[in-house]
Amino acid sequence: MKKITLICAGGFSTSMLVTKMNEAAAKLGVEVEIRAIAEGKFKQYADETDILLLGPQVGFMLGKFKGEYEPKGMVVRVIDSIDYGMMNGEKVLKNALEL
Amino acid sequence: MGFNTSSIQEKVQPVVNAIQNNVYLKAVTSGLTTALPALIVGSMSTLLANIPINAYQEFIVSAGIKPFLALPLTLTTELISLYAVFFIAYNLTKNFDKDGAIAGLLSLVSFLFITPLMQESGPAGITTYIPTQWLGAQGLFVAIIIGLVVGRLYCFILDKKWTIKMPDGVPPTVSQAFAGLIPGFIILTIFILVKALFQATSYGSLHQLIYSSLQVPLQGLGGTLGALIIFMLVAHLLWVFGIHGMLVTFSLMMPLYVPLDNANLVAYGAGQPLPNIIGLAFVVAYILIGGSGATLGINILMAFRAKSQRYKILGRLALPGGVCGINEPIIFGTPVVLNPILAIPFILTPIVNAIIAYTATVLNFVPRLPGVGLPLGVPVIVSGFLQGSVRIVALQIVLIFIGIFIYYPFFVMLDKKAHKEETDTGQGTTGQSAA
DSSP, rough: EEEEEEEEESSHHHHHHHHHHHHHHHHTTOOEEEEEGGGGGGGGGGGOSSSEOOOOOGGGGHHHHHHHOOOGGGGEEEOOOOHHHOOHHHHHHHHHOOO | OOOOOOHHHHHHHHHHHHHHHHHHHHHHHHHHHHHHHHHHHHHHHHHHHTTHHHHHHHHHHHOOOOOHHHHHHHHTTTGGHHHHHHHHHHHHHHHHTTTTHHHHHHHHHHHHHHHHOOEEEETTEEEOOGGGGSSSGHHHHHHHHHHHHHHHHHHHHHHHSSSSOOTTSSHHHHHHHHHHHHHHHHHHHHHHHHHHHHHHHHHHHHHHHHHIIIIHHHHHHEEEEEEHHHHHHHHHHHTTTTSOHHHHHHHHHHHHHHHHHHHHHHHTTTTTOOOOSSSSHHHHIIOOOTTTGGGGHHHHHHHHHSSSSSHHHHHHHHHHHHHHTTTTHHHHHOOOOHHHHHHHHHHHHHHHHHHHHHHHTTTTTTOOOOOOOOOOOOTTTTTHHHTTOHHHHHHHHHHHHHHHHHHHHHHHHHHHHHHHHHHHHHOOOOOOOOO
């Protein structure tokens, strides 16, 4: 099972997207574990993350997170702004899992 | 739209990273944030103690409840520096991947070392006590400095491996207990010397020096309308380039504004006139209505006035969050980011809100805010009530309408364009970018 972690400033808006992504996962029948947290707290969840998605508002931190976690085999990406804004859980999930 | 996202972001990025990823600023912000749960309880109980209804006041006084309602403030907000110094050192040390608890402890003890201690002889003998004067908002800058210095020093000493080495076979818990010993001796010796040094000067204590030569001037500057407008301008310009601007400017605003709010809250609890107009509470209650950019106005327009499916759906999707001040759907779904048209009201509305709210406070249309610290996500209007006055709520409603007014022409432009695209292509609910 893939573990996906979403991060943004406070973990508020990403948590809205997580709800939508879970709905999409149920619909598509894929098993994933998705959580949303504040970017400052990511360190303690790093071991439980296969795919790290950054909210576009913290996209400027991509370099930092890529440098730190990509060598450990984690996939690190920024969520597309429009998908994020429209809270398109299905598309974000599909992109993350490369379905 | 003629903007090259990546090149602009590449240029802005180093500056933003320097501020936002600065471990010291980050430690201050997260240190103060960690203390919030206790502070919020303190401010809520102060509100309960001060509801201006005579029958209620008579009841809580005669039932003996009032002193208990006033107590949390005395032990939370009025002691904020004690909590802050611990958590700032704790968070800084954790950022360096070291044991935060010992650093927190050492910084708390260091802070108490340099705080003046009083003695009084009474009938029961000599009583030693710590006056709370420097433990509240007045001591916060010292708390920040000591939290950072001790946290950094602790990491430095551990990195130099100046620790007592236990022979192999000693249980790890035992060696850990000794690990803090050398840093403890070094750090506490330094602060005893600092205390001795300042007692020899006319300042008497480090507190007095920092307070009068650093905290007062910086807060005086930070508490002005001009500084607030600059903070808002920078934060929203960054947002327009797709960077969470509040996250960046907050690290600078928090150390300045938290003491201002706290001073108000303490005065409010004591029934005295409130000293400050601007603080974090002011920003949350009046400026960021609907989140960064005060987007509640355009959000309402989208939800109820949009002709295009695209904005109607977005507006309704975003409204519940928007009321609670969470507006990423609007910012990225509209989008506001890299959209030169919407950049105008997005930057303008918060500044107009700040000027109107400041003026209304100066002219006594609304009372000064008691500086109640509210958790993120408290809905607009409710947040006004929690600051203790119906007039504050009334001003919030006025500001919502002003937001609608400022955003209206820009909204019409966007909506018309989206509506035309939808009727031209015949498709309804697209998530296509207009950019």
